[in-house]
Amino acid sequence: AQSVTQLGSHVSVSEGALVLLRCNYSSSVPPYLFWYVQYPNQGLQLLLKYTSAATLVKGINGFEAEFKKSETSFHLTKPSAHMSDAAEYFCAVSERNRDDKIIFGKGTRLHILP
Amino acid sequence: EPEVTQTPSHQVTQMGQEVILRCVPISNHLYFYWYRQILGQKVEFLVSFYNNEISEKSEIFDDRFSVERPDGSNFTLKIRSTKLEDSAMYFCASRGLAGETQYFGPGTRLLVL
Numbered sequence: 001a002q003s004v005t006q007l008g009s010h011v012s013v014s015e016g017a018l019v020l021l022r023c024n025y026s027s028s029v030p031p032y033l034f035w036y037v038q039y040p041n042q043g044l045q046l047l048l049k050y051t052s053a054a055t056l057v058k059g060i061n062g063f064e065a066e067f068k069k070s071e072t073s074f075h076l077t078k079p080s081a082h083m084s085d086a087a088e089y090f091c092a093v094s095e096r097n098r099d100d101k102i103i104f105g106k107g108t109r110l111h112i113l114p
Numbered sequence: 115e116p117e118v119t120q121t122p123s124h125q126v127t128q129m130g131q132e133v134i135l136r137c138v139p140i141s142n143h144l145y146f147y148w149y150r151q152i153l154g155q156k157v158e159f160l161v162s163f164y165n166n167e168i169s170e171k172s173e174i175f176d177d178r179f180s181v182e183r184p185d186g187s188n189f190t191l192k193i194r195s196t197k198l199e200d201s202a203m204y205f206c207a208s209r210g211l212a213g214e215t216q217y218f219g220p221g222t223r224l225l226v227l
Contacts, residue, residue, distance in 0.1 A: 032214045034215075036218075042220065043205060043218050043219060043220035043221045044157070044205060044218040045218075046215060046217070046218075049214070049215055051214055090156070090157060092157075094214070094216075100162070100170070101147070101159035101162055101170060101172075102147075102149075102157075102159065102207075102216060103159070104156050104157040104158070105156065106155070106156045107156055
């Protein structure tokens with residue numbers, strides 16, 4: 001069975017500081033990995049995805065994530081936080097080669113301090 | 115850019131009533147999904163649908179729930195005999211034949227009173 005663990009339900013960073021949101025996954029087969037962002041009262045927007053090409057994945061809004069198989073991790077980073085980055089971030093996993101469900105982590109709410 | 119749309123954006127109903135949540139997936143997509151998110155909790159898978167039948171469903175998707183693709187564009191989630199605990203945001207998603215990315219709609223917030 002697949003699962004996702006996001007460390008830290010709330011993370012606060014200062015504007016301009018590095019953003020690091022941690023995600024570890026468990027999967028018995030090679031996974032697809034995703035980061036979705038949810039702004040207040042809005043739906044889910046795909047930030048980036050890992051599908052077996054490059055292990056360092058670049059997404060929208062300056063975010064990137066690195067797939068580390070040995071650590072079963074897919075942490076999300078951004079070099080310099082903006083106030084507009086304040087949102088809920090969900091790490092997610094699904095099985096490759098199947099029309100399968102996405103399993104979401106519990107989410108990390110990112111707060112940006114002025 | 116094509117997007118998934120959902121109606122209504124908000125739905126309030128009395129416990130025991132039936133509700134139908136509607137979704138229009140991206141036009142060339144073939145896989146369809148419903149997820150829900152109870153307030154303050156994580157997004158949970160409900161059901162996946164392909165080739166006019168359910169591919170997989172979670173234990174949340176009990177016999178009060180049903181899905182249908184009544185025509186070539188809509189994908190609906192029906193909940194009969196609604197319960198207070200059905201109150202949540204319901205997201206529809208769709209995926210293309212060769213793609214791995216599910217695209218999510220903006221959600222329908224359901225409140226059962």
